[in-house]
Amino acid sequence: MESNSDPIIVRHRELETYANAALRLGRVMMECGASVSVVHAGMRMVVQGFGVDDVSMRSGYASLEMTLHVGGTTITRMLQVGRLGVNHRLDQAVRQLAVRASKGGMAVDEVDAELARLVRDTPRHPAWVVAVAVGIACASFGRLLGIDWLAFGPVLVAGCIGQYVRHQLLHRGVNVFIVAGVIAFLSATLGGIGAMLLRSSSVNLAMMASILLLVPGVPSTNAQTDIMDGYPTMGSARAVWVLMIMIFAAVGVWFAEALLGLRS
Amino acid sequence: MLELLPHLLHQALFGAFAAAGFGVLFNFGFRALPWCAGAGALALAVRTLGQDMAWSLEGASFAAAIVTSCAVSILRRQLGPACNAVALSGCIPMVPGAFFGQALLGFFALTAPNPDDAVVTAIMAVEHILRVVFTLGAIGAGLAIPAQLLRNQDF
Numbered sequence: 001m002e003s004n005s006d007p008i009i010v011r012h013r014e015l016e017t018y019a020n021a022a023l024r025l026g027r028v029m030m031e032c033g034a035s036v037s038v039v040h041a042g043m044r045m046v047v048q049g050f051g052v053d054d055v056s057m058r059s060g061y062a063s064l065e066m067t068l069h070v071g072g073t074t075i076t077r078m079l080q081v082g083r084l085g086v087n088h089r090l091d092q093a094v095r096q097l098a099v100r101a102s103k104g105g106m107a108v109d110e111v112d113a114e115l116a117r118l119v120r121d122t123p124r125h126p127a128w129v130v131a132v133a134v135g136i137a138c139a140s141f142g143r144l145l146g147i148d149w150l151a152f153g154p155v156l157v158a159g160c161i162g163q164y165v166r167h168q169l170l171h172r173g174v175n176v177f178i179v180a181g182v183i184a185f186l187s188a189t190l191g192g193i194g195a196m197l198l199r200s201s202s203v204n205l206a207m208m209a210s211i212l213l214l215v216p217g218v219p220s221t222n223a224q225t226d227i228m229d230g231y232p233t234m235g236s237a238r239a240v241w242v243l244m245i246m247i248f249a250a251v252g253v254w255f256a257e258a259l260l261g262l263r264s
Numbered sequence: 265m266l267e268l269l270p271h272l273l274h275q276a277l278f279g280a281f282a283a284a285g286f287g288v289l290f291n292f293g294f295r296a297l298p299w300c301a302g303a304g305a306l307a308l309a310v311r312t313l314g315q316d317m318a319w320s321l322e323g324a325s326f327a328a329a330i331v332t333s334c335a336v337s338i339l340r341r342q343l344g345p346a347c348n349a350v351a352l353s354g355c356i357p358m359v360p361g362a363f364f365g366q367a368l369l370g371f372f373a374l375t376a377p378n379p380d381d382a383v384v385t386a387i388m389a390v391e392h393i394l395r396v397v398f399t400l401g402a403i404g405a406g407l408a409i410p411a412q413l414l415r416n417q418d419f
Contacts, residue, residue, distance in 0.1 A: 033290070037418075038418045041418060041419065042419070045419070086289070086291070087290070087291045088287075088290045088291050088292045088293075088346070088349055089291050089292070089293055090291070091349075092345065092346055095345060095418070095419050096419075098419060099419050123293075124291055125288050125291060129288060130289055133284070133286075133287075134286075134288070134289050135285075136281055137281065137282045137283075137284075137285025137286050137289070138285075139281075140278040140279070140281035140285065140357070141278075141282050141357060141361075141362075143274070143278040144275060144357060163289070205362075208365050211361075211365065212362065213289075214361075215359055215364065217286070217352075217356040217359040217361075218290070218352065220359065221355075221359075221400070221403065221404050224400065224401065224405075225408065246364050246365065246368060250364075250365050250368035250372065251372075253365060253369065254369060254372055257369075
């Protein structure tokens with residue numbers, strides 16, 4: 001009971017709630033595809049809204065750390081970050097929450113509740129809509145690469161099916177690199193078979209276009225942004241992740257080409 | 265110039281479709297998707313013009329990213345803090361994913377027991393991977409420079 005009234009412990013507990021709220025907000029931003037400098041800015045805005053100005057932060061690929069210092073009391077807390085993806089609407093909504101929190105007047109519980117509400121209620125496109133959109137994007141990519149019109153339909157269908165199956169596999173918690181390899185094999189095989197059946201003259205390009213849903217465009221530009229912003233460790237980690245995804249995707253295409261007899 | 269127009273329109277149209285398609289994957293709202301499509305069309309139009317003027321892919325991608333980033337910066341009153349994300353989504357169709365895949369497949373082919381035309385394969389693979397690195401660098405720099413100089417807000 002004595003410890004509950006100890007002003008240092010009380011202050012520690014208070015700072016801990018600030019840090020945890022900011023870390024939770026930073027985690028959501030990171031998982032939505034924000035760069036490190038933006039995540040740090042968002043977390044800083046939240047704790048500044050609580051009246052803390054002396055803040056230090058560090059970001060790893062899978063964790064965030066924050067140290068708060070107020071009047072001789074210092075705490076450091078760390079939070080694990082989940083799989084990094086891209087979710088624009090949630091990212092923007094959380095940024096707006098950080099702006100509101102930075103103006104002061106929001107309690108820790110309010111920030112936490114609002115963050116939980118945003119994560120729960122921010123709309124996402126249905127999986128089938130995303131699948132169709134990605135199929136169209138892959139076929140469009142294919143046209144930009146130079147596939148003929150005969151291969152357009154097969155690439156569109158292969159992209160749709162690939163994206164839908166990827167969504168299901170990731171939803172079931174399958175490793176993201178395994179998913180990349182499996183989807184590359186599936187999409188390249190479907191796109192290649194379709195292009196062959198329709199006697200397209202760009203079968204190889206059609207197979208490559210069918211897997212372009214896997215190319216991690218946002219992480220690769222985020223890698224560069226992080227390095228330019230002074231976070232080379234995180235930038236390098238993102239670049240290695242991009243390379244690994246592409247290696248698994250290329251292995252999938254390699255097996256698809258071997259299956260279709262396009263590789264000696 | 266007029267004979268280039270159909271090709272330019274073709275590239276811009278499919279750049280728009282690709283950017284909007286990836287916009288859906290990235291969970292842009294329906295109101296933001298036309299902006300993504302517009303950014304994609306602009307980026308591909310500028311890149312195609314550059315390549316038609318015999319610029320390298322990397323140079324044309326750099327110019328396209330700069331123009332796209334400047335264009336969304338002009339529109340930042342309408343787009344708000346999302347303007348940088350719209351520019352990025354517009355540049356996604358320029359990410360050289362196919363070159364990346366072809367480079368890796370080339371490296372795989374080199375490790376076969378008796379590779380055919382190993383030197384040619386190696387040179388092609390290295391050329392592809394260099395194009396990936398330089399093009400990604402060009403896109404990243406082209407997006408970042410106007411955003412930094414024009415002080416686009418992230419929040």
